[in-house]
Amino acid sequence: MAAEGSGAQDPALGCGEPPTTKNSGSATSTPGEMDKPLISRRLVDSDGSLAEAASGAPKVGILGTGDFARSLATRLVRSGFSVVVGSRNPKRTAGLFPSAAQVVFQAEAVESSEVIFVAVFREHYSSLCGLSGQLAGKILVDVSNPTEQEHLQLRESNAEYLAALFPTCTVVKAFNVISAWTLQAGPRDGNRQVPICSDQPEAKRVVSELAHAMGFTPVDVGSLAAAWEVEARPLHLFPSWKVPVLLALGLFVFFYAYNLTRDVLQPYVREGKSKFYKLPLSVVNTSLPCVAYVLLSLVYLPGVLAAALQLWRGTKYSRFPDWLDHWLQHRKQIGLLSFFCAALHALYSMCLPLRISYRYDLVNLALKQVLTNKSHLWVEENVWRMEIYLSLGVLALGTLSLLAVTSLPSIANSLNWREFSFVQSSLGFVALVLSTLHTLTYGWTRAFEESRYKFYLPPTFTLTLLVPCLVILAKALFLLPCVSRRLTRIRRGWEKDSAVKFTLPVDHALGQKTSHL
Numbered sequence: 001m002a003a004e005g006s007g008a009q010d011p012a013l014g015c016g017e018p019p020t021t022k023n024s025g026s027a028t029s030t031p032g033e034m035d036k037p038l039i040s041r042r043l044v045d046s047d048g049s050l051a052e053a054a055s056g057a058p059k060v061g062i063l064g065t066g067d068f069a070r071s072l073a074t075r076l077v078r079s080g081f082s083v084v085v086g087s088r089n090p091k092r093t094a095g096l097f098p099s100a101a102q103v104v105f106q107a108e109a110v111e112s113s114e115v116i117f118v119a120v121f122r123e124h125y126s127s128l129c130g131l132s133g134q135l136a137g138k139i140l141v142d143v144s145n146p147t148e149q150e151h152l153q154l155r156e157s158n159a160e161y162l163a164a165l166f167p168t169c170t171v172v173k174a175f176n177v178i179s180a181w182t183l184q185a186g187p188r189d190g191n192r193q194v195p196i197c198s199d200q201p202e203a204k205r206v207v208s209e210l211a212h213a214m215g216f217t218p219v220d221v222g223s224l225a226a227a228w229e230v231e232a233r234p235l236h237l238f239p240s241w242k243v244p245v246l247l248a249l250g251l252f253v254f255f256y257a258y259n260l261t262r263d264v265l266q267p268y269v270r271e272g273k274s275k276f277y278k279l280p281l282s283v284v285n286t287s288l289p290c291v292a293y294v295l296l297s298l299v300y301l302p303g304v305l306a307a308a309l310q311l312w313r314g315t316k317y318s319r320f321p322d323w324l325d326h327w328l329q330h331r332k333q334i335g336l337l338s339f340f341c342a343a344l345h346a347l348y349s350m351c352l353p354l355r356i357s358y359r360y361d362l363v364n365l366a367l368k369q370v371l372t373n374k375s376h377l378w379v380e381e382n383v384w385r386m387e388i389y390l391s392l393g394v395l396a397l398g399t400l401s402l403l404a405v406t407s408l409p410s411i412a413n414s415l416n417w418r419e420f421s422f423v424q425s426s427l428g429f430v431a432l433v434l435s436t437l438h439t440l441t442y443g444w445t446r447a448f449e450e451s452r453y454k455f456y457l458p459p460t461f462t463l464t465l466l467v468p469c470l471v472i473l474a475k476a477l478f479l480l481p482c483v484s485r486r487l488t489r490i491r492r493g494w495e496k497d498s499a500v501k502f503t504l505p506v507d508h509a510l511g512q513k514t515s516h517l
């Protein structure tokens, strides 16, 4: 396939194209076509069936007859367009499409429409090269999604590859974020966003109107160079949650293994007692609260580290190390996971007295009392301890719920910045203190009883107390007037050694200390 010396065409990349009268490179669209309204009369009959497309309806072409093409055709027909589908074998595939859509050979479909969706996988793009003559000057919509591997290996987006194959067409990247299923069902509300990019503003406008007519919200994301990023979007699975979720899982595995060793394996090995029934509920409910509690302290630890770093450096104008920056940005996710674990812990705790094993224990204890002729079992200290730690737990969870609720965008938007940071920063810290008191009162003096050290392992709650107590102590330290005054000044832009910022390296050593305050 030899290129015919037309200026913008790259013979190494393009399909090679028979000479046409149209300009290559620039998108050429007949003005008459563009002036037509894109949305035309209703094509859905009152009984919901699809009517024959009116002959004047704007025509949209689709190459490919797969799942995506089928759903797209259905949605387009329902939105009032006349659809021509191009197949390599129209006879075989025509039955799969709504009757209002025409299914013809590829060349014929391409001939009659100005906008053509390419619903074909990337590896088959080159098989469309035979159509490049008829496609010249038309708008090609690339809807494809690469696999994660392709995306990383190829570096060049599918849309740019298509544009290189068909230099005489205008390529628009769109709809790749919409699944065939969503297309078929139709967007439930007008919020479904479709990022659209292209080097040609006019083509972008046409495709945006199409998206709009189909009930989606088009979002202009720039030139075709943005296609790589647009193609990356459907590949991510909750990107900002990955590290926090792994952190929570890691903590859970650690605490579960720790509690398993202490509460189940130790009695089995030492006394031959089988306590494996504890695995599904009891051990989970000693692990979950520890995860919730440690995660909560990890939400407030980076703020403390940041403040310490600023105090030590004496300026706020140097960047935090990457790990701290990343940590600060993931506090919301870590906090919400903490809330999730705490809520589960509360529910599990409600279930503790529902267990049959608990009732057996009660009955056995009662029987023992009868046999030993004891009456009125009541340990005042235990009663108080439990009343207090449960109440503190409920208060802690209640405070955390406030944080969780204000993290919903609709609620966050109704608060001003000060209100939001009061809830997040101050109430969040109160929740941390309440959780600490809950854990301390639950633990009581048991940290100091030798019998609680199974396999020399200290009780779980003593482990979990380490980081949170450190955070609380550090926060208290920052409240000391001398420290807090200095921190406030630094946050207002004061620097310990302001000469660093304004003088050349030669003068650096001579820089005198000046205060801006």
Ligand SMILES: Cc1cc2nc3c(=O)[nH]c(=O)nc-3n(C[C@H](O)[C@H](O)[C@H](O)COP(=O)(O)OP(=O)(O)OC[C@H]3O[C@@H](n4cnc5c(N)ncnc54)[C@H](O)[C@@H]3O)c2cc1C
Binding pocket: 296, 299, 300, 301, 302, 303, 304, 306, 307, 331, 332, 333, 334, 335, 336, 338, 339, 400, 401, 403, 404, 406, 407, 408, 421, 424, 425, 426, 428, 478, 484, 487, 488, 491
């Ligand atoms: C359930 C839940 C939901 C959450 N949802 C969100 C959310 O939606 N969005 C979100 O961003 N985070 C959220 N978080 C995370 C967390 O609540 C916030 O990041 C919170 O602002 C952190 O508070 P901080 O005081 O540690 O940090 P910052 O407010 O960033 O402060 C950092 C440090 O600077 C100090 N400091 C701050 N301002 C000053 C000042 N003016 N003068 C002197 N010292 C100062 C603080 O004492 C602290 O030591 C959530 C957490 C939980 C548990």
Ligand SMILES: NC(=O)C1=CN([C@@H]2O[C@H](COP(=O)(O)OP(=O)(O)OC[C@H]3O[C@@H](n4cnc5c(N)ncnc54)[C@H](OP(=O)(O)O)[C@@H]3O)[C@@H](O)[C@H]2O)C=CC1
Binding pocket: 063, 064, 065, 066, 067, 068, 069, 086, 087, 088, 089, 093, 118, 119, 120, 121, 122, 124, 127, 143, 144, 145, 146, 175, 176, 177, 178, 179, 180, 181
């Ligand atoms: N399915 C989905 O949910 C989504 C799909 N997409 C994208 O849409 C495109 C199509 O996906 P999908 O419909 O699922 O895929 P399918 O495999 O179901 O369909 C691909 C179609 O391509 C046509 N085709 C044209 N030339 C060739 C060729 N040389 N070899 C093989 N097939 C060819 C075939 O139609 P015929 O035989 O009639 O010519 C075939 O039906 C892909 O790029 C995909 O990334 C994007 C978002 C979501």
Ligand code: HEM
Binding pocket: 282, 285, 286, 289, 290, 292, 293, 296, 342, 345, 346, 349, 350, 390, 392, 393, 394, 395, 396, 397, 400, 435, 438, 439, 442, 459, 460, 461, 462, 464
């Ligand atoms: C309605 C709210 C809550 C209730 C009813 C509750 C109840 C309980 C109960 C019954 C225990 C003892 C578990 C056992 O016997 O094994 C416990 C322990 C604990 N709870 Fe809570 N709690 C609540 C909220 C919280 C919150 C918000 C946190 C922290 C974020 C928390 C952290 C802990 C910790 C760390 C332990 C010690 C676990 C151990 O080492 O065994 N709890 N809680």
Ligand SMILES: [Cu+2]
Binding pocket: 243, 244, 326, 330
């Ligand atoms: Cu991260």
Ligand SMILES: [Fe+3]
Binding pocket: 239, 240
């Ligand atoms: Fe990240």
